Amino acid sequence: MNILILRSAFALALSFSLAAQAQPAPDRLQRPSPASPMAGRSPLTAIQTLGNRQVMVGDSGHILLRTVDGNLRQANVPVDLLLTAVYFVNDQQGWAVGHDGVIVHSDDGGLNWKKQLDGNDINALISESAEREANRLRQDLLEHPQDAARATALDNALFAVADAKAAHEGGPARPLLDVWFRDALQGWAVGSYGMLLATTDGGQSWHYQSGLDNPDRLHLNTVLGLADGTLLVAGEGGQVYRSLDNGMHWQASITLGPESFYKLLALKNGEILAMGFGGALFASDDSGTSWQPLSNPVKVAVYGGQQLSDGSVLLAGQGGVVLYSDDGEHFKAWRSRSKFPWLGVGQVSSTQVALIGSSGLQILPLIELKEHLQ
Known part of the structure; x- marks a missing residue:
């Protein structure tokens, strides 16, 4: 499998060629993540420990829950694309982000997810922001017509408007790479080309911070x-x-x-x-x-x-x-024998840790790791 799918959040320079060559985005945004008995061995990109369990995200929209007894359960996810990051603010409320600007949300501890945003929505947010800034600078230049710095700023703003229009025509290919919430209402997501999004209502609405x-x-x-x-x-x-x-x-x-x-x-x-x-x-x-x-x-x-x-x-x-x-x-x-990249780590117990990466999930005794440190 192409290494580009490993972790767009943390291997961003590699991930964009994958995004550019991907299958038509609307299919991936509208098609649910497929159930797979091999999901635990497919590429996983991020992990978070929640009490005595772990939640993991990765390729094909996979979100996996590992319980204290070691069982894996695949969540119901409405999109079939690479997810790059996950963050739960408590044991029930969580968000995951990924390719095509997708943001999904769970309010039941990660069992079921709903899409809140995608790259089409982000394109519209960026276009609106660029237009507002260009209009502001037009008015500013009318009041200071001889100001070269203001004229340059307007030129840059008009370029941003044109760039936003081109991005909109190109579809929702705007990878999001990380997400963090301060509480159940206030959160941020970041991504490609300086993208910074914020919400104050738990993701019901998002705005572009420029x-x-x-x-x-x-x-x-x-x-x-x-x-x-x-x-x-x-x-x-x-x-x-x-x-x-x-x-x-x-x-x-x-x-x-x-x-x-x-x-x-x-x-x-x-x-x-x-x-x-x-x-x-x-x-x-x-x-x-x-x-x-x-x-x-x-x-x-x-x-x-x-x-x-x-x-x-x-x-x-x-x-x-x-x-x-x-x-x-x-x-x-410590270096594993396989040499496959590890992209995240979570604590399973006082004696075990979970490692996730391109080959999926591995549970490792801490004592084994400590015995081979160099």
């Missing part, structure tokens, strides 16, 4: 909210964006290096980890204001992770690599 300092429309791969109300977004080109008012205004972006970031992870002590391409690994202890590089024993892409109940941290990466740290700062590596 205020991010991202003129080159770099891909936004991950979004995370903090306990102090800070909202962080990170992605292509080592960019980290920070807002103190739920995305209404953004501080100047921070560039931590050339490597793209794929995931932000909040630890229990308030520290944040940013991980990404080429083994990029950074930490912040001041809500994302400043960042320090952490030593990584392997220079492979790191896609996701989880802090375990004992405070240790596991990160999942390319080439079958799992990074382990008992303090969130110093990491050692």
Whole structure:
């Protein structure tokens, strides 16, 4: 199977050629995810632990629930396309996002899902936003006709209008790559070409946030909210964006290096980890204001992770690599024999973890991992 389907959320540069070559999007958006006894062995892209169970998303709209007794149950999902991220704000309310700009929602713990948004809707939101901005700048230039900067801004806005129109004609091919909710009402989704969406009513309606300092429309791969109300977004080109008012205004972006970031992870002590391409690994202890590089024993892409109940941290990466740290700062590596990429990790129990990736789900004893750390 083409590696492009592994994780568009965390391997974005690879995923777009798949999206461009995909079968007609309306079929995928209207066709339910097929039931399959092999779903647990098909590519899985994201995992979240909810109490004593796990929820996983992946290829063909698959959403799987693993119970404490180890049984897998496939959820009812209305779309048949790659899902890239999942987030439950409590044990009942959850959202998943994926290719073609799809957002699906569950209010029964993940058993049944309904579509809230897709790329067609997003195209309309972006077009409306671009038109509003162009109209505002037209009026502004009428009041200041000699202002070259305003004229340039209007030219850029008109280009954005034309670009939005072209995207609309091209269909709903707008991959969403991550989703996070502060509570059952307020949430955000990020994706390709600088896409940032927000909702204040649990996803019944979404709006496009265009205020991010991202003129080159770099891909936004991950979004995370903090306990102090800070909202962080990170992605292509080592960019980290920070807002103190739920995305209404953004501080100047921070560039931590050339490597793209794929995931932000909040630890229990308030520290944040940013991980990404080429083994990029950074930490912040001041809500994302400043960042320090952490030593990584392997220079492979790191896609996701989880802090375990004992405070240790596991990160999942390319080439079958799992990074382990008992303090969130110093990491050692374990590498599976298969060398298939791991895209996420979840805790099953005090003695077992779940790894997900291109070959599906694997349950691993922690002691086995720790015995082979290097």
